Amino acid sequence: MELEVNGARHTVSHPDEPLLWALHDELGLNGVHYGCGAGICGCCTVLADGQPLRSCQVSARDAAGRSLTTLEGLAALTGATGDELHPVQQAFLENPLQCGWCLPGHVMTAVGLLSRTPDPSPEQIAAEAGRNLCRCGGYTAVRENVARAAQIAQEGS
Ligand code: FES
Ligand code: FES
Numbered sequence: 001m002e003l004e005v006n007g008a009r010h011t012v013s014h015p016d017e018p019l020l021w022a023l024h025d026e027l028g029l030n031g032v033h034y035g036c037g038a039g040i041c042g043c044c045t046v047l048a049d050g051q052p053l054r055s056c057q058v059s060a061r062d063a064a065g066r067s068l069t070t071l072e073g074l075a076a077l078t079g080a081t082g083d084e085l086h087p088v089q090q091a092f093l094e095n096p097l098q099c100g101w102c103l104p105g106h107v108m109t110a111v112g113l114l115s116r117t118p119d120p121s122p123e124q125i126a127a128e129a130g131r132n133l134c135r136c137g138g139y140t141a142v143r144e145n146v147a148r149a150a151q152i153a154q155e156g157s
Contacts, residue, residue, distance in 0.1 A: 019056075
């Protein structure tokens with residue numbers, strides 16, 4: 001079965017396994033992290049047609065036909081061809097988290113928020129950032145980074 005991931009088509013062999021494992025184990029995309037496996041932590045979040053999807057909660061088969069993006073393909077969404085980063089990546093690089101295990105999920109969730117709401121209020125940022133868990137307690141940095149990413153995106157547009 002084929003999946004469209006980061007702009008390319010890939011064959012996966014275990015379509016009824018969670019999408020998380022197809023991306024991480026079969027395609028080697030280490031930017032997809034495993035946390036709880038139960039749809040709670042958000043570590044495994046990828047984008048499906050531009051919006052966050054918890055990849056532990058759907059099978060690869062269920063994701064077929066959707067345009068999937070992982071952390072590895074994020075910069076290309078901005079049209080970058082070289083070393084440029086997505087504004088959300090830039091913001092998290094400027095103000096890093098602690099262990100970073102939750103980072104891909106926070107980044108992908110923020111990209112989804114900013115695509116729907118380019119200039120989010122602090123309340124909107126807090127609500128969306130709170131959907132993903134951070135065992136290191138980095139929520140203040142996450143909120144700051146989402147606000148900074150919105151600023152970077154607006155400066156660049
Ligand atoms: S690993 Fe998918 S939500 Fe936690
Ligand atoms: S920075 Fe460690 S889990 Fe979030």
